[in-house]
Amino acid sequence: MTKHADQTKPMSANIQRAARLSVAPMMDWTDRHCRYFHRLMSRNTLLYTEMVTAPALVRGGALHLLDYSPQEHPIALQLGGSDPQELAQAARLGAQAGYDEINLNCGCPSDRVQSGTFGAILMQHPQTVVDCVTAMQDAVDVEVTVKCRIGVDDQTPEDVLPDFLSRLQAVGCQRVTVHARKAWLQGLSPKENRDIPPLDYDLVRRMKAEFPAMHLSINGGITTLAQTQAFLDDGLDGVMIGRAAYHQPWDVLGGADSLWGEAPAQSRAEIVAGMLPYISDHIAQGGRLHQVTRHMLGLFAGQPGARKWRQILSTQAQGPDARIDVLETALQAVLQEAA
CATH class of the missing domain: 3.20.20.70 (Aldolase class I)
Incomplete structure (x- = not known):
């Protein structure tokens, strides 16, 4: 053609x-x-x-x-x-x-x-x-x-x-x-x-x-x-x-x-929740947690708890055995600081 x-x-x-x-x-x-x-x-x-x-x-x-x-x-x-x-x-x-x-x-x-x-x-x-x-x-x-x-x-x-x-x-x-x-x-x-x-x-x-x-x-x-x-x-x-x-x-x-003209996304926490099944699947296929979470470090930029979020993901997501509970821990730290 x-x-x-x-x-x-x-x-x-x-x-x-x-x-x-x-x-x-x-x-x-x-x-x-x-x-x-x-x-x-x-x-x-x-x-x-x-x-x-x-x-x-x-x-x-x-x-x-x-x-x-x-x-x-x-x-x-x-x-x-x-x-x-x-x-x-x-x-x-x-x-x-x-x-x-x-x-x-x-x-x-x-x-x-x-x-x-x-x-x-x-x-x-x-x-x-x-x-x-x-x-x-x-x-x-x-x-x-x-x-x-x-x-x-x-x-x-x-x-x-x-x-x-x-x-x-x-x-x-x-x-x-x-x-x-x-x-x-x-x-x-x-x-x-x-x-x-x-x-x-x-x-x-x-x-x-x-x-x-x-x-x-x-x-x-x-x-x-x-x-x-x-x-x-x-x-x-x-x-x-x-x-x-x-x-x-x-x-x-x-x-x-x-x-x-459409409704925006609802919350940062909702985005984190939406990533969990994707990350679980990635890890199940032999991937590493940090391969995904490195892109998520800025999600809470400018918000209370942002530093804690980055710190937990930067330090705890690196290991070969890191799992999604690291992400859940980071989110809880943010929510606690924002409360």
């Missing part, structure tokens, strides 16, 4: 709706356990995998990287790579696994990613991006999207970003998430690249005005639902939140369903 460049693939209405708010793909953080935890707090928010490299799937056969729980839907697979045919094969594997969206990473600035000629360095090779996206679209029926920066190094974002979006639109890519910072491939660490380059939200707003038919989400430095609503009110189609959703998950995701 081959799709012509001028043939626009329809966006899934469910995914388009979910993309009003998404949790960013974050290496070592947004694994399947993290996503299950996040899903309990929001029924609607679009969740992304960590970046999975196309070579790992296609050449390495690491199909376990595609594992997820059915409850995680709507869920997107983010791929890293720069070879069109390899990405097409990886996208096909993702679609066969049931992912709702396949996303191409054009924003990660790490040295490891650069050495593979993918991530943010692809902003310097827009035709390669077009070739990759086209090959992925030809391989799958689910939507193929892109996450990018506003530019890299000495590029001028006001010139680079509209050209980049125009090329993507021309081949039928309708949904792009823009991290509203440049990436400096030399001189800044990945951590510094998340904080030091200045944010340019206005440029992303202008891109939405220039490309009204595209579904554009904004990312970078956004930490609250109030900010999210403000960007949506400004005309952006979606907002992607990263570190705040991980470190203060309840503050971001506990009330997130209100963005869709």
